[in-house]
Amino acid sequence: MSTAEATSDPNALHxxxxxxxxxxxxxxxxxxxxxxxxxxxxxxDMIMFAAFFATYAVLHGQTADGPSxxxxxxxxxxxxETALLLxxxxxxxxxxxxxxxxxxxxxxLAMAVTCILGLGFLALEGREFADLVxxxxxxxxxxxxxxxxxxxxxxxxxxxxxxLWLLTMMAQVFAKGFRADIQRRILCFALFWHALDIIWxxxxxxxxxxxxxx
Amino acid sequence: MSHASDHTRIGPEVAPxxxxxxxxxxxxxxxxxxxxxxxxxxxxxxxxxxxxxxxVWQPSIPVALVVLAIAQMGVxxxxxxxxxxxxxxxxxxxxxxxxxxxxxxxxxxxxxIMSNLNHNMMPMxxxxxxxx
Numbered sequence: 001m002s003t004a005e006a007t008s009d010p011n012a013l014h015x016x017x018x019x020x021x022x023x024x025x026x027x028x029x030x031x032x033x034x035x036x037x038x039x040x041x042x043x044x045d046m047i048m049f050a051a052f053f054a055t056y057a058v059l060h061g062q063t064a065d066g067p068s069x070x071x072x073x074x075x076x077x078x079x080x081e082t083a084l085l086l087x088x089x090x091x092x093x094x095x096x097x098x099x100x101x102x103x104x105x106x107x108x109l110a111m112a113v114t115c116i117l118g119l120g121f122l123a124l125e126g127r128e129f130a131d132l133v134x135x136x137x138x139x140x141x142x143x144x145x146x147x148x149x150x151x152x153x154x155x156x157x158x159x160x161x162x163x164l165w166l167l168t169m170m171a172q173v174f175a176k177g178f179r180a181d182i183q184r185r186i187l188c189f190a191l192f193w194h195a196l197d198i199i200w201x202x203x204x205x206x207x208x209x210x211x212x213x214x
Numbered sequence: 215m216s217h218a219s220d221h222t223r224i225g226p227e228v229a230p231x232x233x234x235x236x237x238x239x240x241x242x243x244x245x246x247x248x249x250x251x252x253x254x255x256x257x258x259x260x261x262x263x264x265x266x267x268x269x270v271w272q273p274s275i276p277v278a279l280v281v282l283a284i285a286q287m288g289v290x291x292x293x294x295x296x297x298x299x300x301x302x303x304x305x306x307x308x309x310x311x312x313x314x315x316x317x318x319x320x321x322x323x324x325x326x327i328m329s330n331l332n333h334n335m336m337p338m339x340x341x342x343x344x345x346x
Contacts, residue, residue: 035229039306043313050317054324079262086254089294093247096231097240191231194294198287201258205283209265210276 031184038188042195045158049199052154053206056147060211064142069211072137074128078208081124082200085159088117089197096190102178111170114193118163125156148207155203158196165189230306233296250293257286 027033060069095110129149132138139149169189172182233243261282264275291297297306336344 031232032229035231036305036309039230040309043309046313047316047320050320051324054321057321057325058328075262075265079258082258086251086258089254089290090247090251093250093294094244097243097247101240187229187231191295194231194290197294198290201283201286201290204258205261205279209261209279213265213275 031180031187034184035187035191038191042191045195046199049151049154049202052147052151053202056151056207059143059147062143064144066142066145067135067137068144069148069207070213072132072135073208073212075208075212077124077128078204081121082204084117084121084124085197085200088114088121089194091117092190092193096186099173099178099183099186104173104177107173108170111166115163115166115170118159118166122156122159122163125152129153148211152203152207155196155199158199162189162193162196165192228296228300228302228306230297231295246293250289253289253293254286257282257289261286 028036091110091114095107095114098106098110132145137145139146166189169182169186172185176182233246238246261279264270264278264282270278291310297303297310299307
């Protein structure tokens with residue numbers, strides 16, 4: 001922190017807004033503060049997931065004579081889920097470009113594709129969970145399966161919340177246009193959606209690929 | 215309160231998720247996402263291939279999978295979240311570094327403590343005998 005920043009009058013923000021050529025030593029713009037705050041939230045969310053990952057790693061051998069990951073996981077299904085989520089991350093990036101360019105048509109189109117891909121992911125995951133429960137491998141079967149359903153289900157809940165947020169953003173852009181506050185929400189949504197994809201990378205590696213090894 | 219110019223005023227810092235320069239054209243920005251997507255697809259495909267192949271030395275597979283996953287997380291951070299090492303990104307990188315530190319302590323600490331407890335625990339049949 002520079003001394004100029006520390007000693008400057010807090011009201012100087014108004015002067016800075018007019019005089020952008022003088023450089024930026026005052027408070028950061030609201031978009032940066034909002035994005036940074038949401039970035040902190042995402043990192044805390046990742047720490048919560050780390051706790052679930054640690055739980056899964058500790059318990060993945062505790063199958064209580066029930067089925068292990070090798071018996072249960074269908075890697076083809078996981079690969080399709082991964083492809084859907086990765087593609088949705090890409091279209092989410094296209095949506096943020098469209099939002100910056102203030103192109104409503106492209107924004108709604110990219111968000112709609114993101115939504116469909118996300119719903120496809122959730123459908124496959126829901127089918128997998130229903131299949132496991134039907135085969136008697138529900139969360140109550142063993143400590144391993146409790147940890148599995150907690151970790152993967154928590155990610156699925158995040159994706160569900162992300163889709164609700166996505167639909168909200170589509171409606172807000174439709175009704176209110178690309179206002180500055182809406183743009184900030186789109187920035188935060190894009191951060192959230194990309195972060196979910198990062199967590200999924202850890203999920204398919206730790207849970208499915210390492211978990212299905214003998 | 216002017217609302218039109220809020221997002222174009224990117225000063226010495228960048229919000230996480232924002233790209234460095236507003237000057238990049240739409241085509242250039244799409245190319246960045248395409249590169250990220252391509253790298254992510256390659257790394258994911260390699261992970262799934264390595265997971266069940268007999269072509270590599272078996273004990274190396276878990277290590278390879280973890281390395282591939284960390285590489286892919288890096289690709290996502292750089293190409294999708296636009297976290298870079300530039301001076302305008304210092305705050306974002308520092309927050310990320312602290313998050314990674316906490317995650318590492320949490321994961322390795324949990325695994326270490328639990329395996330140690332597991333190692334020192336009396337075998338189950340002996341516990342059963344003591345309860346009699």
